[in-house]
Amino acid sequence: MLSEEDVAYFRRRIGEVLQDERATEWQRQFLSDMRQKMDRYGVRTKVSEKQFAILKRLTHEHSSSPKLHVVTQTSTAPRQPRQEPAGHRYSSAPFERSPRKRSPFRVRDPFRPRNPFRIRNPFRPRYPFRSIAGAGRGSFLIVLGCILFVGLIGSFFGGGGGNIGSSSGPRSVTSAPSPTSKGQANFTITDGDTIRLSNGTRVRLVGFNTPEKFEPLCSNEAMLGNRASERLWELVGQATTTDVSLVACSCKPGTQGTKKCNYGRSCGKLEVDGRDVGQILISEGLAVPFVCGATGCPPTPRPWCG
Structure with missing residues (x-):
């Protein structure tokens, strides 16, 4: 079972991992489900050993992470069966592994090497769908190569210039080659108020806050978060010059550059043709002002859900 310190630790680390756009879709889904479970049950949250191992791996940081504590029976008296409420999810102890059931339609991983020393059972029934992966491995590689080739040709002929697609993921942007643009740099747009420089530095644009598109309420x-991200891409793509300048974050002294300050992100400003993008998004209703003090910020404004 988890203590109050463990629950607080995992909730904090889950929030930090979800802010990082490098997490995959299934990792985001798993962490979101675990956070909802902890918000609902608190210290009574029950997780299996496999779930706990995945949770530790996804939320790992340099500091020591909590360990799973299994409650054992210390009394010599016989253990009384636990009365579970109706509709309870677990039918046995929280960390007892249920027997694995094999599906007759399970497809073998085509990239997993076979064990040459494994003795096959001659009486084991053969499933009709298991041979699909092995038999079609060559065809699969050919189809994959064709898809990659077609995508490369399509990006070569149709991906240039300032065309705006419908994807909501990060996009690569190169600032216009102007000798007067001191903050000239290559960067990608994460959302309406966050960019990533070519050296990997994540920059939170200051002075405004746009709707969340990764964890909306x-x-x-x-919808507004995706629109703000698309609008920022339009402003950068249509601008003659762009200027990226880093500024000091509003954090406590000594925390600059650490995870305790703005989740480890840097702070900066982005100007297109001499205009701050935050003011443009605010005037178009896609952002709200968000001004921080010298060593801290007020609660993040999110007025889009009423």
Whole structure:
């Protein structure tokens, strides 16, 4: 079982990992489910050994992470069966592994090497769908190569210039070659108020806050978050000059550059043709002002869900 310190630790680390756009879709889904479970049950949260191992791996940091504590029976008296409420998820102890059931339609991983020393059972039934992966491995590689080739040709002929696609993921942007643009740099757009420089530095644009598109509180915020990201891409793509300048974050002294300051991100400003992108997004209703003090910030404004 988890203690209050463990629950607080995992909730904090899950929030930090979800802020990092490098997490995959299934990792985000798993961490979101675990955080909802901890928000609902707190210290009574029950997880299996496999779930706990995955949770530790996804939220690992340099500091020591919590260990799973299994409650054991210390009394010599016979153990009384536990009365579970109706509709309870677990039918046995929280860390007892249920027997694995094999599906007759399970497809073998085509990239997993076979063990040459394994003795096959001659009486084991053969499943009709298991041979698909092995038999079609060559065809699969050919189809994959064709898809990659077609995608490369399509990006070569249709991906240039300032064309705007419908994807909501990060996009690569190169600032215009102007000798007066001191903050000239290559960067990608993460969302409406966050960019990533070519050297890997994540920069939170200051002075405004746009709706969240990765963890929205409602559908309206998700729609506006995607629109703000697309609008920022339009402003950068249509600008003659861009200027990226780093500024000091509003954090406590001694925390600059650490995870305790703005989740480890840097702070900066982005100007297109001499205009701050934050002011443009605010004037178009895609952002709200968010001004921080010298060593801290007020609660993040998110008025899009009413």
